[in-house]
Amino acid sequence: MASDTPWPLPLDAPAADDLSRCVHCGLCLNSCPTFSVTGLEAESPRGRIYLARAVDEGRLEMTPAVQAHWDLCLQCRACEAVCPSGVAYGRIMEHVRAQVAAAPKKDRLQRRLRSFALRNVVARPRVLAAMVAPARWYAGSPLRGLVRRTRLLRSFGRLAVMEAQLPRRPGKPVRPGDTLAAPLGAAARVTLFTGCVMSELFGGVHRATARVLARSHVAAVATPGQVCCGALHAHDGDLAFARDLARKNIDALEGGDIIVVNSAGCGAAMKEYGQLLAHDPDYAARAAAFAARVRDFSEYVVTLPGRPAGQLDARVAYQDACHLAHAQRIREQPRALLREVQGCTPVATAGADMCCGAAGIYSLVEPGMSAELRARKAAQFREHAPDVVVTANPGCQMQYEAAVREAGLDARVMHLAELLDEAQRNARRR
Amino acid sequence: MTTRRELLARLRAAVGDRNVAWRPEDLLLYEYDGTIEKKLPYAVAFPDGADETAAVVRACNELGVPVTPRGAGTGLSGGAVPARRGVVIATTRMRRILEIDPVNRLAVVEPGLPNIQLSEAAAVHGLFYAPDPSSQKACTIGGNVAENAGGPHCLSLGVTTNHVLGIEVVTAAGEITWLGGRVPDAHGYDLRGAFIGSEGTLGIVTKVVVRLVPVPASVVTLLAVFDTVEQASETVSAIISAGLIPAAMEMMDRTTLQAAEAGLQCGYPPDAGAVLLVELDGLAEMVDSQAASVRGECLERGATDVRTARDAAERELLWKGRKGAIGSLGRIAPNYYILDGVVPRSRLVDVMATVADVSARYDLPIANVFHAGDGNLHPCVMFDEREPGATERVLSAGAEIMRACVEAGGSLSGEHGIGFEKQKFMPWLYNEADLENMARLRPVFGNEGAFNPCKLLPGGTGCGEMAHQEAALRAAGPDAYV
Numbered sequence: 050m051a052s053d054t055p056w057p058l059p060l061d062a063p064a065a066d067d068l069s070r071c072v073h074c075g076l077c078l079n080s081c082p083t084f085s086v087t088g089l090e091a092e093s094p095r096g097r098i099y100l101a102r103a104v105d106e107g108r109l110e111m112t113p114a115v116q117a118h119w120d121l122c123l124q125c126r127a128c129e130a131v132c133p134s135g136v137a138y139g140r141i142m143e144h145v146r147a148q149v150a151a152a153p154k155k156d157r158l159q160r161r162l163r164s165f166a167l168r169n170v171v172a173r174p175r176v177l178a179a180m181v182a183p184a185r186w187y188a189g190s191p192l193r194g195l196v197r198r199t200r201l202l203r204s205f206g207r208l209a210v211m212e213a214q215l216p217r218r219p220g221k222p223v224r225p226g227d228t229l230a231a232p233l234g235a236a237a238r239v240t241l242f243t244g245c246v247m248s249e250l251f252g253g254v255h256r257a258t259a260r261v262l263a264r265s266h267v268a269a270v271a272t273p274g275q276v277c278c279g280a281l282h283a284h285d286g287d288l289a290f291a292r293d294l295a296r297k298n299i300d301a302l303e304g305g306d307i308i309v310v311n312s313a314g315c316g317a318a319m320k321e322y323g324q325l326l327a328h329d330p331d332y333a334a335r336a337a338a339f340a341a342r343v344r345d346f347s348e349y350v351v352t353l354p355g356r357p358a359g360q361l362d363a364r365v366a367y368q369d370a371c372h373l374a375h376a377q378r379i380r381e382q383p384r385a386l387l388r389e390v391q392g393c394t395p396v397a398t399a400g401a402d403m404c405c406g407a408a409g410i411y412s413l414v415e416p417g418m419s420a421e422l423r424a425r426k427a428a429q430f431r432e433h434a435p436d437v438v439v440t441a442n443p444g445c446q447m448q449y450e451a452a453v454r455e456a457g458l459d460a461r462v463m464h465l466a467e468l469l470d471e472a473q474r475n476a477r478r479r
Numbered sequence: 480m481t482t483r484r485e486l487l488a489r490l491r492a493a494v495g496d497r498n499v500a501w502r503p504e505d506l507l508l509y510e511y512d513g514t515i516e517k518k519l520p521y522a523v524a525f526p527d528g529a530d531e532t533a534a535v536v537r538a539c540n541e542l543g544v545p546v547t548p549r550g551a552g553t554g555l556s557g558g559a560v561p562a563r564r565g566v567v568i569a570t571t572r573m574r575r576i577l578e579i580d581p582v583n584r585l586a587v588v589e590p591g592l593p594n595i596q597l598s599e600a601a602a603v604h605g606l607f608y609a610p611d612p613s614s615q616k617a618c619t620i621g622g623n624v625a626e627n628a629g630g631p632h633c634l635s636l637g638v639t640t641n642h643v644l645g646i647e648v649v650t651a652a653g654e655i656t657w658l659g660g661r662v663p664d665a666h667g668y669d670l671r672g673a674f675i676g677s678e679g680t681l682g683i684v685t686k687v688v689v690r691l692v693p694v695p696a697s698v699v700t701l702l703a704v705f706d707t708v709e710q711a712s713e714t715v716s717a718i719i720s721a722g723l724i725p726a727a728m729e730m731m732d733r734t735t736l737q738a739a740e741a742g743l744q745c746g747y748p749p750d751a752g753a754v755l756l757v758e759l760d761g762l763a764e765m766v767d768s769q770a771a772s773v774r775g776e777c778l779e780r781g782a783t784d785v786r787t788a789r790d791a792a793e794r795e796l797l798w799k800g801r802k803g804a805i806g807s808l809g810r811i812a813p814n815y816y817i818l819d820g821v822v823p824r825s826r827l828v829d830v831m832a833t834v835a836d837v838s839a840r841y842d843l844p845i846a847n848v849f850h851a852g853d854g855n856l857h858p859c860v861m862f863d864e865r866e867p868g869a870t871e872r873v874l875s876a877g878a879e880i881m882r883a884c885v886e887a888g889g890s891l892s893g894e895h896g897i898g899f900e901k902q903k904f905m906p907w908l909y910n911e912a913d914l915e916n917m918a919r920l921r922p923v924f925g926n927e928g929a930f931n932p933c934k935l936l937p938g939g940t941g942c943g944e945m946a947h948q949e950a951a952l953r954a955a956g957p958d959a960y961v
Contacts, residue, residue: 069813072513072813074806075552075553078551080616089571100507103507109504132742132806133804134808135741
């Protein structure tokens with residue numbers, strides 16, 4: 050009976066079967082970034098599931114203090130990848146967040162603002178473009194040097210974080226419908242998923258992706274009509290809005306083409322559209338079929354025959370994007386592609402597969418924990434001094450910009466596609 | 480009588496405000512460990528170092544409040560569950576490696592350090608810490624000392640007590656003292672030996688000096704596939720009788736294999752009746768000839784296939800399945816009750832038959848995964864605690880299996896400890912005089928009955944059945960008596 054449920058949003062309540070699958074063996078503990086920082090059971094995957102279970106069973110009320118433990122979760126899903134019982138932690142946490150979003154809260158204004166921004170800025174290409182344009186101008190302008198030298202922003206916590214994370218040279222945007230590099234006589238055609246922030250701040254990554262694919266005779270098309278994937282909304286508990294976005298993408302990208310995604314967070318979310326829309330009679334089957342067509346950039350590229358050679362003399366530290374390594378279980382493919390590049394020396398840093406603290410909008414919502422995790426990465430970079438830090442997700446790329454600066458290094462931060470593109474160009478010149 | 484308010488004030492004075500947990504939602508997360516036992520503490524203290532730990536212990540003693548030590552809470556005998564409530568002392572703030580001495584092949588570490596992190600840190604010196612419980616990614620060195628933990632590779636190298644040179648402890652009386660030291664041959668009574676495996680009933684470890692051993696030059700890992708558990712069990716005895724001592728020899732039955740394969744994709748044959756995972760290490764020449772002998776023994780006793788891991792990655796994959804096997808049983812049922820009986824290797828086949836019989840009679844699926852070389856069984860009884868009466872049925876099925884182990888000339892526990900769960904079965908193994916003698920050790924360390932009560936030895940006041948599922952979390956006010 051719906052009235053018996055302790056959850057404010059019964060339709061999206063975490064499933065009792067998901068919760069009871071956790072046998073509290075504890076094997077997840079040290080894979081969890083927040084447990085490894087705090088050592089507290091309440092900030093561990095096992096603890097967070099146990100709290101949800103206690104609420105579900107009516108043993109515990111969903112007080113603000115309980116919600117705070119769930120809020121501190123990065124949703125990096127490292128625990129899910131090591132869980133022998135196959136607990137669907139990511140799914141549990143999205144449903145728990147949906148309850149938190151629906152619960153009456155003290156910081157209602159902040160939450161409303163966040164939800165408003167996610168719905169009306171992030172998911173609206175034109176509004177997002179208008180908001181990002183000044184940042185993109187600023188990123189490459191002399192003003193930036195001045196701001197940094199005078200440390201103008203040091204007392205504006207979150208603004209300073211955003212400033213530090215801004216890429217050094219954001220490329221021109223690539224939006225749905227734009228034309229991308231195409232090979233002569235393409236052997237195959239794929240859809241390039243353009244995304245929200247990727248599209249506005251990382252156009253350079255999209256172009257590099259298209260060029261790398263073109264050199265293997267694959268034409269990438271920024272199919273019109275596609276929208277934001279909805280991952281940020283789902284992680285924030287706005288499952289209804291995430292479902293709307295998913296339906297729009299399914300409508301826009303109908304057909305048989307492979308969908309190549311170069312943002313790990315988007316790719317993970319889109320591979321789970323089937324699950325997200327499982328209870329939508331009109332879309333469930335289409336969503337599952339859509340999900341089966343989604344490929345991460347590295348996952349797709351390693352399957353292409355006759356990849357051109359690459360050449361780049363650099364010490365490269367590859368950092369796993371959580372939603373690539375843990376959610377999509379793609380660890381080996383990016384490393385294999387890097388190994389193929391002549392002159393590229395891999396630098397193994399400790400905790401390469403532990404979350405950097407970017408985690409979508411986490412660095413703005415939980416700046417303290419985010420900074421702690423960024424500092425760990427910075428310490429590793431300082432110790433190993435790589436020339437290039439490579440990852441596969443826009444949020445991570447931004448966090449590494451800040452971490453590299455924190456480490457006092459001049460290392461470049463690149464998406465895997467950018468590195469391969471540059472390496473292939475170098476090899477041609479020889 | 481002490482109120483909760485007084486207790487919290489004393490704890491805060493000992494470790495600081497931030498290092499005492501008291502909110503209902505925080506306490507709830509210290510009511511469990513890796514077993515099905517549960518009991519809520521009144522407070523959790525997180526001391527840093529021996530002085531703070533001693534201050535907490537003394538405060539609890541003065542107030543007459545029970546104390547229960549806790550590492551990572553991965554234990555499998557209810558050892559870290561606060562059986563009579565009181566205060567849980569968690570070691571999670573003490574997780575540093577204080578020293579690695581490659582010349583003397585030892586390390587000094589704090590008790591909250593996760594087991595695997597020590598081997599990871601020692602790897603640069605070509606050394607590792609041998610005891611490797613299956614939970615080694617999470618479980619702590621301090622917990623390992625308390626339980627005298629074993630692991631697959633303890634077959635040839637020995638268990639925790641063989642690898643700990645000395646410990647700094649806070650006794651149950653709240654005194655700080657060293658037992659043993661940095662050199663192996665300490666004179667006088669071996670109190671170090673008495674303390675290791677005392678399951679946190681004599682005190683809390685605050686520093687550990689451990690022995691590190693060289694990473695073997697060569698390792699061969701074999702996976703032998705059998706149609707039946709009996710064939711695999713006979714092979715174990717045959718390998719040992721042939722004079723071979725593998726580094727590890729593990730068995731998994733069909734249920735376990737299938738769960739592990741589903742959860743971890745480790746390349747196990749899901750149709751097999753049982754597999755043996757055998758690892759040999761040492762000098763390359765020696766290892767190769769031993770591997771050939773093991774292969775021969777397996778084939779002779781009906782193995783349908785014997786695979787050799789081609790490289791480190793494949794070996795790691797085979798072990799990943801074994802180490803995650805128990806957790807992966809969550810795919811089959813939401814709860815499991817894991818047993819830890821030991822039987823003489825010669826009786827493996829009979830006892831396995833009893834296990835199968837118990838499974839059939841109680842209508843409870845039982846998965847078997849065990850350290851076959853040591854005759855250390857881990858039957859896992861699977862159930863759903865939400866089904867009325869299920870837990871009781873499981874416990875009596877477990878008791879029957881333990882009884883069978885003891886009657887076969889074995890014991891109740893190989894490595895998980897007696898804890899809360901098995902203390903009442905101790906009289907099967909020991910007579911009254913034996914038990915009394917052991918109990919006399921407690922007051923020597925200052926334990927008058929409230930230090931990790933209801934563990935290891937039977938009896939004691941207020942040690943009834945633990946509530947497996949407390950009906951509701953009572954929001955006791957600050958002035959309620961503790």
